Amino acid sequence: MTVSPEHLLIAPILIPFFAGALMLLYGDERQRKARLVLSFGSAVALLLVAWELLARATQSPLAEGGAMGFYLLGDWAAPFGIVLVLDRLSAMMLVLVAVLAIPALVYSLAGWQRQGQHFHALFQFLLMGLNGAFLTGDLFNLFVFFEVLLAASYGLLLHGSGAFRVRAGLHYIAVNLTASLMFLIGVSLIYGVTGTLNMAHLAGLIPTLPDAERPLLHAGAAILGLAFLVKAGMWPLSFWLPSAYMAASPPVAAIFAILTKVGVYAALRLSMLMFGPGAGPSVGMGAEVLMVGGMLTVFFGMLGVLGSQGLGRMAGHLVLISSGTVLGVIGFALADGGSAMLAGGLYYLVVSTLASSALFLLIEPMSREDGDIAAMLALTADAYGIEDPPEDEDAGVGLAIPGSLAMLSLCFGGCLLVLAGLPPLAGFVGKFAILSGLLAGTGLAVPWGWAWTFMALLLASGLATLIGLVRVGVQVFWTTEGAPQKVWALEVGPPAGLLILAAVMTIEADDIMRYMEATSHALHTPPVYTTGVNLAPRISDQPEEAE
Amino acid sequence: MEIVLSAAIGILAASGAWLLMRPRTFQVIVGLCLLSYAVNLFIFAMGRLTVGAPAIMPKGGFVNPDAYADPIPQALVLTAIVISFATTALFLVVMIASRGFSGTDHVDGQERNL
Numbered sequence: 001m002t003v004s005p006e007h008l009l010i011a012p013i014l015i016p017f018f019a020g021a022l023m024l025l026y027g028d029e030r031q032r033k034a035r036l037v038l039s040f041g042s043a044v045a046l047l048l049v050a051w052e053l054l055a056r057a058t059q060s061p062l063a064e065g066g067a068m069g070f071y072l073l074g075d076w077a078a079p080f081g082i083v084l085v086l087d088r089l090s091a092m093m094l095v096l097v098a099v100l101a102i103p104a105l106v107y108s109l110a111g112w113q114r115q116g117q118h119f120h121a122l123f124q125f126l127l128m129g130l131n132g133a134f135l136t137g138d139l140f141n142l143f144v145f146f147e148v149l150l151a152a153s154y155g156l157l158l159h160g161s162g163a164f165r166v167r168a169g170l171h172y173i174a175v176n177l178t179a180s181l182m183f184l185i186g187v188s189l190i191y192g193v194t195g196t197l198n199m200a201h202l203a204g205l206i207p208t209l210p211d212a213e214r215p216l217l218h219a220g221a222a223i224l225g226l227a228f229l230v231k232a233g234m235w236p237l238s239f240w241l242p243s244a245y246m247a248a249s250p251p252v253a254a255i256f257a258i259l260t261k262v263g264v265y266a267a268l269r270l271s272m273l274m275f276g277p278g279a280g281p282s283v284g285m286g287a288e289v290l291m292v293g294g295m296l297t298v299f300f301g302m303l304g305v306l307g308s309q310g311l312g313r314m315a316g317h318l319v320l321i322s323s324g325t326v327l328g329v330i331g332f333a334l335a336d337g338g339s340a341m342l343a344g345g346l347y348y349l350v351v352s353t354l355a356s357s358a359l360f361l362l363i364e365p366m367s368r369e370d371g372d373i374a375a376m377l378a379l380t381a382d383a384y385g386i387e388d389p390p391e392d393e394d395a396g397v398g399l400a401i402p403g404s405l406a407m408l409s410l411c412f413g414g415c416l417l418v419l420a421g422l423p424p425l426a427g428f429v430g431k432f433a434i435l436s437g438l439l440a441g442t443g444l445a446v447p448w449g450w451a452w453t454f455m456a457l458l459l460a461s462g463l464a465t466l467i468g469l470v471r472v473g474v475q476v477f478w479t480t481e482g483a484p485q486k487v488w489a490l491e492v493g494p495p496a497g498l499l500i501l502a503a504v505m506t507i508e509a510d511d512i513m514r515y516m517e518a519t520s521h522a523l524h525t526p527p528v529y530t531t532g533v534n535l536a537p538r539i540s541d542q543p544e545e546a547e
Numbered sequence: 548m549e550i551v552l553s554a555a556i557g558i559l560a561a562s563g564a565w566l567l568m569r570p571r572t573f574q575v576i577v578g579l580c581l582l583s584y585a586v587n588l589f590i591f592a593m594g595r596l597t598v599g600a601p602a603i604m605p606k607g608g609f610v611n612p613d614a615y616a617d618p619i620p621q622a623l624v625l626t627a628i629v630i631s632f633a634t635t636a637l638f639l640v641v642m643i644a645s646r647g648f649s650g651t652d653h654v655d656g657q658e659r660n661l
Contacts, residue, residue: 140623147630154637163648167656170572170645173638174654177579178567180634181586184627188586188620192593197619 009071009084011049012094012131015042020124036109039120043105046127047098050091057091058515068529070137070536078536079201085137085533088519089346093134093265096350099501100258100357101127103494107361108251110490115160115249122159126152126255133262137533139187139197139224142266146183146231150176153259160249168247175240179230186224193217200533203273203526207280218285221274225286228270231263232323235296242304242316245360253315253360254494257353260323264349268330272523273530275334284445287334291450294328295457297321302461305468311367314468315359318419321461322352328454329434337451338441339524343516344433347509351426354502355418358495362411365491366476407492409477414499416473420465421458426506431458433513548596552588559585570659572642572652576635583631587624594620 019042026034053069060068069086072078105123113119129149136142154176158169191197193216194205209217226237233241241260245253267290275285297320304317329337329345418427435458438451505512522528559581566578594617602618604610642652649656 140626144626144630147634151634151637154634154641158641158644161644163645163656166641166645166648170638170641170654170656173634173641174567174575174579177631177634177638178582181579181582181631184586185589188590188593188623191620191623192595 006069006071008049008052009069009086009135010073012046012053012135013084013128015045015049016124016128016131020121020128023121023124024118035120039105039124040102042124043098043101043127046131047095047102050094050098053086054091054095057086057088058518060087068532070533072536072538075538077538078533079196079198082141083137083198083533083536084135085200085529086135087529088515088522089265089269090134092346092350092515092519093261094131096261096353097127097130097134097258100255100353100498103357103361103498104251104254106497107254107491107494112160112249112251116158118155119159122152122155123255125149126156128152130258130262134265137199139190139199139202143180143183143187146262147180149259149262150180153256156252156255157244157248159252165247165249168243171240172244175230179227182223182230183227186220186222186227189220189223190217193220198533199270199273200530203279203530204534206274206282207278209280209282211281214281218282221270221285222289224270225267225289228263228267229293229327231260232267232327233260233263233297233320234293234324234327235300235320236293238297238300238320241320242313245316245319246310246312250361250364253363254357257319257357257360260319261326261349261353264323264326264330267327268523271330271334273526276526277524278526284334284336287331288446290327290331290334291446291454292331294324294326294331295454297324297327298457298461300324302457302464305464308468311359311363311472314472315356315363318359318465319356321465322349322356322419325352325434325458325461328457332438332441332444332451332454333520333524335445336441336443338437338443339520340517341434341437341441342520342523343513344430344435344437346516346519347433347505347513348427348430351418351430351502351505354498354505355415355427358411358498358502359415359419361491361495361498362408362415365408366412366472404492405477407496409473411492411495411499412469412473412477414502415495416466416469418499418502420469421462422466424506426502426509429506429509429513431462434458548598552592552596556585556588556592559588570653570655572645572654575654576638576642579635579638583627583635587627587631590620590624590627592620594618 019038023035023038026038056069070078071084073082073084076082101123105120108119126149129145129147129152132145133142133149136145154169154173157172158165187197190202193213194202194209196202196205206217230237245256248256271286271290275282275287277283279285301317301320301324304320305314308314308317326345326349329342329348333339333342333345414425416422417425421427421431435455438455444451563578563580563582563585566574566581569575569578597616600614600616602616602621604612604615645656646652651658653659
């Protein structure tokens with residue numbers, strides 16, 4: 001039997017699903033090796049599949065109905081059946097998931113995987129939910145995949161147990177259950193008004209909606225948006241986030257770095273489709289909320305970073321700054337802030353997710369009291385120092401302190417540079433692209449004061465990040481006395497790998513920015529998405545056409 | 548019928564929201580249950596209220612859609628019930644674990660100092 005290449009589109013959902021389900025059969029502790037093989041096999045396979053899908057998405061033309069990937073489940077025609085859609089944005093997010101998953105899994109080998117049951121199975125289900133949410137083309141399946149990833153994240157957050165985790169988990173679950181109920185209300189209101197759940201079909205219906213029903217649609221979209229913004233951690237809805245991320249065990253927090261981005265992704269996808277250009281009287285609905293909310297989130301995150309005592313809480317607030325920045329960018333994009341700015345925002349989204357994931361992995365080795373862990377594994381610090389070129393100026397400092405500490409400080413310095421948006425690393429490129437795109441934009445629908453405030457906040461948040469992280473760095477690396485902490489290579493390798501990726505993204509910034517610009521252009525032109533989905537060919541129709 | 552149903556949804560949602568704000572985990576979980584009932588009824592109502600109309604159409608031939616109830620909200624409700632039931636059950640487990648760790652059923656894991 002030959003499998004046609006379009007079936008690859010559903011692989012990102014099926015691979016972790018089967019891997020996770022199979023792992024449950026290997027529940028016995030003695031079969032740990034089998035679980036590890038499954039877990040890593042699935043993660044690597046996901047990366048390969050995501051990379052191939054990315055290559056396909058890159059080749060698709062940007063014309064109306066540009067041939068993206070579609071997968072009609074059960075071969076039902078598009079607005080009626082369930083459809084998976086691959087475009088540049090979802091391909092990018094798929095790669096990001098796979099790239100974050102592998103370091104988190106490697107890190108868990110250092111010990112965390114043994115702290116509780118079913119870590120690997122839950123991890124696979126989380127990946128399945130993430131991939132599904134990025135691929136799905138209709139609202140209700142978005143809900144289902146959100147629930148899959150949330151259910152897995154509840155289990156993962158509690159991984160390792162302990163009173164603090166259970167308390168944070170209790171709040172996290174209560175908040176997210178309520179948000180899921182809002183999600184359902186929003187989805188059903190939208191269905192009640194328009195009679196469709198398919199995102200592409202919905203986008204086509206909005207301009208023609210009678211005026212009497214429009215307020216109801218807006219109400220539905222607003223309630224739906226609220227559910228996404230809870231996940232994304234927008235300011236008044238984000239108080240659960242820092243404690244939950246601080247309580248999560250490091251490998252879990254590292255993959256949680258992308259959970260906020262799922263909310264951001266959903267808000268971006270739906271607002272650009274439903275209220276982007278061509279939406280008739282509904283154009284720009286919610287732009288102000290996203291702009292103001294994004295700015296308030298950045299401001300709150302800034303205060304949090306400056307006020308935090310520990311690195312864990314600080315990292316939680318850094319996640320808030322990152323998602324607040326992207327939310328603000330989406331708001332400005334909805335208000336015609338320009339396609340180049342959104343491209344910068346997308347670049348920043350990827351880079352800041354990589355860096356915050358790396359930072360979560362660094363917390364534990366950095367805050368360990370003393371080196372009670374066994375010796376460093378074979379990988380030497382020097383090997384990493386060579387591979388990580390952008391920290392040359394730190395290298396002089398690094399040589400003076402012992403190997404493991406040097407590695408840690410190099411990685412920490414890398415995180416700091418990316419998150420604060422300082423040159424030469426990728427965070428700078430992202431922030432610079434946002435600022436220059438915003439300045440170059442002409443048709444901004446809101447007063448320029450908003451844009452200036454946003455730019456000022458972006459720069460100020462960079463400064464706050466710098467101050468906060470440098471304070472921690474000085475405490476950990478320069479004022480420690482006695483023997484340096486010992487660090488496993490398994491613990492330092494993953495964040496180092498993530499930062500090397502961020503460095504590669506800086507070197508390849510030209511190509512990546514071109515990809516982001518194409519993505520942003522496609523998002524600004526909803527027909528690129530909608531026409532394609534509505535015309536997605538059924539397999540059963542194809543033989544007839546061929547004859 | 549519309550008045551009765553909307554009143555039922557409203558009362559369920561209001562009591563659920565109020566209970567959700569309470570400091571005891573038991574109140575929170577009952578609040579979540581009530582809210583999810585309200586949401587399920589709401590989804591159901593979004594398919595318009597019909598009396599005595601089946602949701603499943605016979606195969607083949609002409610079908611007058613007016614004679615049938617909208618099947619999609621019913622399918623959605625089914626999924627929503629299963630999901631909210633499962634997640635609420637999970638929440639219950641976490642709640643009991645929290646009670647075990649802290650010895651109190653306060654949502655913050657400690658009684659407020661008066």
